[in-house]
Amino acid sequence: MSSRASAPGKSRAPAGISYTQVLAAALELLDEAGLDCLSLRRVAGGIGVHANTVQWHVGDKAGLLRAMADSLMADCTREPLPPDPEYRVRTLLQRFRSALLSHRDGARMATEGYSPVEPNTLALTEAMHHALLETGRDPRDAAWTSWTLVYFALGLVQEQQSSPSRMPGFHAEVFDLSGFPALSRTLPHLSGNDFDARFEHGLDLILGCPRGPSSRPG
Template identity: 50%
Template sequence: MTKKQAREDAAGQLTRTAVIDAALRVLDERGLDGLSTRAVADHLGVRMNTVLWHVKTKARMLELMADAVLAGIGYDDLPDAARDRARELVGRYRRALLAHRDGAALVTGTYPAEPHTLRFADALVDALLNAGADERRAAWTAWTVTYFTLGLTQEEQAAPEEDDERLAHAIDPGTHPALRRVLPHLRQNFDERFTFGLEAIL
């Protein structure tokens, strides 16, 4: 199958799925700041109006992209124990965000009520309900876990490698004694911080 055939339907027309796939490739190449409907059109070799015909607006394109990012979450081989299942689902959510450049920033700025997003939310809430939470606690815990994961992952994807060194120089023992005391634990360590934060919430 040629590249052209992969992005067209049976009638030879560009599909919305192909537009979103192209938008994700542009995201990975240029980051969120370099993403635009024009950049997607250029990537596909079509006019910008063609892209807009499929997605209507950039905001709608971002919603569809965010939902496509969550398509990377797998639901096979989940633990039977409800709390373990919730942990695993959130871990897979984080990995899906990390699979795309600026993935967390993209998802943070959108509110898609789309199939992949709803499937993840339903699976997470179901695990929390089965772990013993009532309806409000399950819903609010799902929100809290999601916000925590988005925030930490967005920081992880944006953090410069020299951030730890810069922080160490900025914290003065006389002015910030408490921060100086815990400085070794302020370093990036995103995997460990994610595990700690998730456990604290659950």
């Protein structure tokens, strides 16, 4: 995101503070205090400037969230990707998930700050759609599969990053499941915290290559 894009009529940045510094301060505040405590004023206080200095670079809080969300996507396409398109899609989603997990409330922040035209986000979307088209999917299937993958990753990471009070889950000692025989059988798998395995399982299903436990490598 251009630091001037959200500040029409201003042609000169405040002396001594860069867009990169503002972004770094915002991400540091996110990690320290969480998304609910994020504000232009608190970001400004972290780097010893007035709020209007931060506002010059990002415009408003929505602009700050767009910049932060897009910054998370920078590493998703920076390194070389596998030549095989199916593995490329999987690698992109693994990097996307890692990016979301790299900061506190990363999934919530990325959802609130999502903008499809930001440079890093656009690069990730292009790489994803290109790989999906290379697998032989038609344009609609490629687009809708991309949506499904991204929404799945965002939702699972948000669950992983949420406090137990927000995501209480199922517990046998809390719920009487005597009238729910199916849930009684699946309960151990609903309350598990193996997010890595759940993520890989979801990718398998969405990409059309479901595997049972006995068929997984290693």
